[in-house]
Amino acid sequence: MSTIAIIIGGAVGALVFIAVIIGFIWLYKSCKNFSRRNSDTGSSDPSALMEWNKGAGPSSSAGPQGARQFRLEELEQATKQFADSNLIGFGSFGPVYKGWIHDNVVAIKRHSGLPREVFVAGVIYLSEIRHRNLVTLLGYCQESGSHMLVYECIPNGSMCNHLYDTGREAPTRLEFKQRLSIALGAARGLCHLHSLKPPLIHKNFKTANVLVDENFTAKVADAGIVMLLEKIEEAGPSHSSNINVFRDPEVEALGSFTEMSDVYGFGVFLLELITGREEAVHIDYLRSNESLIQMVQSRLNSNEFVDRRLVGSFTMDGIKDLIKLTLKCMCFPGKRRPNMNMVLVELERIHEKEMELTTVRGEGTSKITLGSELFASK
């Protein structure tokens, strides 16, 4: 009896020993692979990458698409030494320059600060997130006291230029169906961010960060930039004092961002698609729930709510459903808002119905009658 026990015990012991050895060999090999991969991407500090990727980042299948490290000379050449003539805007990361690298047009964002490993790790993480409705991060550079991010350039720019009267050029006349499909694209981009494990909360979704290409396909810009800034700024992100209408009031109250705060920002974006106006003007209304609904109702009655450029290009059902969805996205408490997936499904339904109603019946008459109901006193 006891000899059998000894034999079994010995066999089990041997198996455990072999398993432990195999485990060590595997661990050693994967560590070697990890550090080699890391130095290829320009990071010499694996802990920074591990810290960033804690809880598994997006698919590791990004392969050769990963972030490229650019040299400063390359970016200086691309932008003619960061010439003012190539300055195309200012974002949360700093000035944005247009540049040409091997005939490709890129947008370069520049932020001052000392080189940080955590910046490289963050860029690698963000550049692996690829989606048709997100602006792609191509690479980075950190030299001469600056962090630089290189993005693909989206030819037709931000939706602000197409919606508001910026004074520079006549805003594009985007009809209702086009606005719906732009909203759909932006919703898909946000949905993708929220579907990552862990979810990536945009934290700065606004009309200015919805860019459109030459076919008016929406691409969400600046995903993860707030997180990147939080990581590289020792003093913490500088809290801008200017009021941001896209910022969910609950963020201040609860002290943290959630997916639902992105949904709130998306609601303000929908509101601007409907009104065609910069809603910053109505900040007081947007900050409290009851008055938002009151404002919408009073403006609906006085025919001042829906963008007049939309007259004749929408159905009553379509615009009403979109207004309802907007109010749901901006309701309080945030827990009662639909998540981005539900917003996307509803937008798809509204868009499909609108396409059906306006194309089957043909352009013209029926739409104009329906649309003009909202503008009866015109």
Ligand SMILES: *[C@@H]1O[C@H](CO)[C@@H](O)[C@H](O)[C@H]1NC(C)=O
């Ligand atoms: C947008 O793209 C179209 C081509 O699809 C072009 O004609 C138009 O000028 C562009 N508008 C802006 C504001 O860039």
Ligand SMILES: *[C@@H]1O[C@H](CO)[C@@H](O)[C@H](O)[C@H]1NC(C)=O
């Ligand atoms: C825009 O649409 C045209 C025609 O459908 C297509 O050939 C082109 O590739 C599209 N451009 C982009 C950037 O998707």
Ligand SMILES: *[C@@H]1O[C@H](CO)[C@@H](O)[C@H](O)[C@H]1NC(C)=O
């Ligand atoms: C919104 O209304 C709900 C009840 O309807 C209330 O509990 C909540 O405090 C209100 N929030 C704000 C920001 O006014």
